[in-house]
Amino acid sequence: MRIITFETSDALAVQCADIFAELLRSAGAPVLGLATGASPVPTYKELIRRYKAGEISFRNATTFNLDEYCELPKNDKNSYFSFMHEQLFDHVDIKEENVHILNGNAPDLKAEAQSYEARIRSAGGIDLQLLGIGTNGHIGFNEPDNKFTKETFVVELAQSTVKSNSIYFTDGAMPKHAITMGIGTIMAARKIVLIATGRSKAAAIRKTVLGDVTPACPASILQFHPDVTLLLDEAAASQI
Numbered sequence: 416m417r418i419i420t421f422e423t424s425d426a427l428a429v430q431c432a433d434i435f436a437e438l439l440r441s442a443g444a445p446v447l448g449l450a451t452g453a454s455p456v457p458t459y460k461e462l463i464r465r466y467k468a469g470e471i472s473f474r475n476a477t478t479f480n481l482d483e484y485c486e487l488p489k490n491d492k493n494s495y496f497s498f499m500h501e502q503l504f505d506h507v508d509i510k511e512e513n514v515h516i517l518n519g520n521a522p523d524l525k526a527e528a529q530s531y532e533a534r535i536r537s538a539g540g541i542d543l544q545l546l547g548i549g550t551n552g553h554i555g556f557n558e559p560d561n562k563f564t565k566e567t568f569v570v571e572l573a574q575s576t577v578k579s580n581s582i583y584f585t586d587g588a589m590p591k592h593a594i595t596m597g598i599g600t601i602m603a604a605r606k607i608v609l610i611a612t613g614r615s616k617a618a619a620i621r622k623t624v625l626g627d628v629t630p631a632c633p634a635s636i637l638q639f640h641p642d643v644t645l646l647l648d649e650a651a652a653s654q655i
């Protein structure tokens with residue numbers, strides 16, 4: 416695990432955007448695994464800035480998002496479909512047909528999960544997976560459990576996740592289920608970058624880096640991945 420600490424979230428975002436830019440500039444068709452939540456927003460802003468400055472292009476890129484809520488219309492302001500379009504896709508030259516976001520309203524969610532895995536495989540696998548981390552150590556929506564998950568599946572969200580994310584659901588109840596890449600899907604990415612900022616993430620980062628590898632802290636599995644970089648601010652790194 417490579418760990419880099421930054422004084423500001425802007426400096427962190429520049430470094431994260433550098434990692435994306437290197438891949439986007441390489442020949443071929445990069446496959447990006449993307450994340451939602453507050454953590455990646457400064458990185459997406461920096462990527463948009465670089466796209467507008469003519470430094471990078473997404474025209475050959477394919478993207479797969481980590482997760483999506485169930486029981487929430489695709490165009491709801493809190494869906495991850497809406498989030499990704501507002502925060503990144505609407506501002507860059509990504510081709511809509513190359514954007515993959517799980518359909519949390521699919522009539523057969525199991526079939527949706529299997530088709531997502533098949534789409535990732537047929538794209539050649541994920542080159543670079545961006546992750547945030549929950550205060551409970553979740554990655555994607557893989558909540559603490561007694562076993563590591565494998566492929567994309569439907570999950571009941573943990574109480575702590577509902578509490579953290581309810582702040583966004585000002586005019587209605589937050590969904591209690593989501594569909595998410597599994598730990599196996601995430602671990603199959605060739606390169607992983609995890610972003611964490613703020614003191615609320617410090618304990619989860621300590622367990623991820625220094626704790627046992629256990630499904631009680633899903634992010635701890637990253638200790639077994641050959642190419643993981645943690646980009647942290649000083650508050651998130653304060654317990655390691």
Ligand code: PGA
Nearest residue numbers: 452453454455547548549
């Ligand atoms: P956050 O969420 O970036 O909004 O803190 C991260 C996560 O829960 O995975």
